[in-house]
């Protein structure tokens with residue numbers, strides 16, 4: 332709605348601009364004043380009608396408005412000394428449709444830079460306090476991320492963020508599924524941070540990273556002298572460290588069957604028995620588990636226990652891959668550029684259209700982690716203000732080329748067929764009937780192909 336159609340009348344606009352907190356001056360292309368608002372006139376002790384037509388240098392000390400109409404270049408946040416004070420001035424040229432400068436407008440934001448200094452130091456001290464508080468909170472609880480750290484405005488991510496808010500307080504177990512690098516850990520932290528346990532510890536254990544024989548002592552701890560090599564005083568297990576808080580079991584699909592039994596027992600009984608202990612210890616822990624493994628198939632093959640599955644799968648939580656939400660790529664790219672520039676002191680303002688298109692087309696098997704690494708490499712390689720195709724790692728720009736000479740024609744065609752099937756099923760959110768329709772084949776022939784290519 333334009334000003335003319337709105338309830339705002341021209342008189343109202345005049346009053347607002349005349350008394351605006353900012354001082355405003357408008358000049359023509361010769362530097363002659365055509366408007367100066369009341370508050371600016373009061374300060375410079377001139378009459379708002381009399382100044383019209385005067386050269387701006389006759390009215391305002393140290394002005395550069397007459398220069399801006401000559402250069403056509405805006406000058407932002409410039410310091411200008413007026414009547415004994417440094418002020419912060421913005422000067423912006425005005426162009427006509429032929430791109431000729433027809434004038435300029437200037438604003439002065441702070442009448443006195445001490446106001447600005449005060450405000451600046453106040454903001455800085457607040458930021459410092461918040462940072463200290465966050466560091467302390469991270470140190471005390473282990474929580475590194477909150478929902479605000481999850482970047483993305485696609486429908487899928489927005490819905491997931493809503494779901495986090497709904498389920499965080501419920502205190503039930505959650506199983507987060509999703510490919511590697513999709514942000515499972517970020518979501519686990521955010522759920523804990525929004526739960527009633529947020530002031531208690533968030534403890535992470537990567538079940539795939541710990542050798543089988545050490546996993547039990549990592550989870551449940553041990554008593555002094557429990558085995559040769561045991562530490563003096565024993566060791567607290569992750570369960571006890573997480574008491575009152577949340578235990579995040581990453582890569583739970585990689586846990587061996589004997590460990591699954593022990594974990595299930597601890598979850599069911601609410602108690603753990605450190606190795607070498609004679610009595611169990613009560614614990615109150617919420618478990619958030621994560622995996623990229625096909626647990627249902629593993630259950631069929633008796634590689635994952637059904638009872639444990641149902642114990643941890645109270646609320647399923649699926650994080651879509653990056654290729655299912657390419658709308659998030661521009662925001663993520665900017666986020667990572669800013670993050671990396673802040674860390675390295677580089678000045679990169681964005682990416683070219685071509686780069687954005689390339690990034691949106693790539694399949695991102697390593698998801699957001701891979702995107703972050705690619706941007707990091709590009710920022711380091713770039714000497715331009717915007718990231719260009721030259722700065723992108725080769726594999727991103729070559730991703731559509733066919734590996735000539737490496738595969739037979741039959742294999743190449745099969746690869747393409749497989750890729751088309753996987754992508755379509757993902758796009759249809761696993762609805763095979765819809766996917767078959769989109770691929771132009773029957774449901775039974777889709778199932779045949781899934782079997783042929785061992786697609787789960």
Ligand SMILES: Nc1ncnc2c1ncn2[C@@H]1O[C@H](COP(=O)(O)OP(=O)(O)OP(=O)(O)O)[C@@H](O)[C@H]1O
Pocket residue numbers: 480481482483509510511512513514515516517518581623699700703
């Ligand atoms: N939505 C997001 N916004 C910003 N950064 C993200 C987002 N999702 C993931 N990341 C970043 O991507 C990286 C991988 O995230 P994370 O470790 O949570 O993934 P994951 O799914 O747990 O991976 P894995 O299964 O390999 O453990 C981290 O550096 C994280 O900060």
